[in-house]
Amino acid sequence: MYKTIDLFAGIGGIRRGFELTKSFTNVLSAEIDPYACETYKHLFDEDPFNDVTSETFKKKVEKTEYDILLGGFPCQAFSIAGKKQGFEDRTRGTLFFDIADIINRTRPKAFLLENVEGLLRHKQGQTIRVVLETLINELNYKIIGVEIGENGIIYNPRDLVLNSKNFGIPQNRPRVYLMGFDKKLYGNNVNSLPIANLPQKKEGLPLYKDLNDLLEFGANPEYYLAEGYLETLKRHKNRHKGKGNGFGYIIVNPPSNDKPISNALLATGGSGKERNLVYDFQDNIGGMEVKTKRTPLNAEGVRFMTPREWGKLQGFVEYGFIENGVDRFSFPENISKGQQYKQFGNSVTIPVIEELAKSMAQCLAFLEEESSTKNLIL
Incomplete structure (x- = not known):
């Protein structure tokens, strides 16, 4: 040893x-x-x-x-x-x-x-x-x-x-x-x-066939983008697109891609999450009002990935800490979701x-x- x-x-x-x-x-x-x-x-x-x-x-x-x-x-x-x-x-x-x-x-x-x-x-x-x-x-x-x-x-x-x-x-x-x-x-x-x-x-065999195989569909409404925020992202992307730049949000599992993968997870909060948005359609999500968001949720089914999904993308969740068939990976209770994203984004696979x-x-x-x-x- x-x-x-x-x-x-x-x-x-x-x-x-x-x-x-x-x-x-x-x-x-x-x-x-x-x-x-x-x-x-x-x-x-x-x-x-x-x-x-x-x-x-x-x-x-x-x-x-x-x-x-x-x-x-x-x-x-x-x-x-x-x-x-x-x-x-x-x-x-x-x-x-x-x-x-x-x-x-x-x-x-x-x-x-x-x-x-x-x-x-x-x-x-x-x-x-x-x-x-x-x-x-x-x-x-x-x-x-x-x-x-x-x-x-x-x-x-x-x-x-x-x-x-x-x-x-x-x-x-x-x-x-x-x-x-x-x-x-x-x-x-x-x-x-x-x-x-x-x-x-x-x-x-791969751990996951593709990103859709890894995603946990039917996520909590808190992860869905507010309609106003999504429109802001679209305007920002269109402005840069007009200048010939590739900046802006990315939805990584469009229906046109039958083998989607995520972009690299980043240790930064906002930009890292925005370049790894996913489609996760649920009935009644569009128009739902959530206290922490200024406008109702978008009707396109666009959401952030969850920290747990980021954990799967780095091999922490459902792989690295399985003992006797039980996944013992977890965060301490005092670690915020923002810190969870940061810690996974800053880690290795x-x-x-x-x-x-x-x-x-x-x-x-x-x-x-x-x-x-x-x-x-x-």
Whole structure:
């Protein structure tokens, strides 16, 4: 059983994906958002409140026996003004610097880092290049999908991106994943791993045939848009359409699409929800008056997805926390619906992480076997 630490933990999606494989157990977590910490405590019976950037936490990691570092990190610009041009100069002040610093101090056997797809384009590709150069050249790790050529690192950006829609979940959510193995520990065996690229799909039947298979039709009236609000969204979209822009609300399960999927869930409230509206027709909904809305409900059956549906789109609900046939996922009572949307939107898709964890376990088994064989020969 490999021991993991869970950095920038959110509500524990990466941790849970690894736990599902039965090959990993978590020993230390770090998250500073108080609401996310409440949910994390509720789910894992562990308080993750730690600041990754603090020397106190880094000392705690140094004293913790662990094997695998897990974490996502915000996409931030790096300075290139440092005199030494090492990662301490180039990345200081960013959260990636703190990850690199912890890796440098503690030398985990492997790591998995997650980020938005925009990382690949950030600063015209400069940011991802600094990240990869730091991990490969300075920290001496092998990154799956990245090779070293005469003129430096070589990679196809598409090899670093996995999309939730290929892992049984009807959500178009491309994300960057960097899986690394310690070359200092395992030597050239890292160049003979059983996988050359990250898994691009989940084997077997999808969890849901499409978005309509996931949606829970007949939702509470509170989720339906007020007529006035829907008209405002239509006007806004038409204004931008006239300018040639693609901004505006999106209904993701139109009758014309027989295999609908959602757009990427976002950690922001309004805009993220408006680009994932759905049709859910119910008799007597149109014209209904709801106290919290200024105008009656729309007659087109247009509503927001519910937090529970977002939870299914991230693999938390009806997948990640099923034990003995019972889904034990829930939020603490004090977590508002707004926070529920934010926490799901800010998380990872658990089935994607689970497949990555399986691949990592396969690679680690290979590396440990090769290392033990080498020691026997010696």
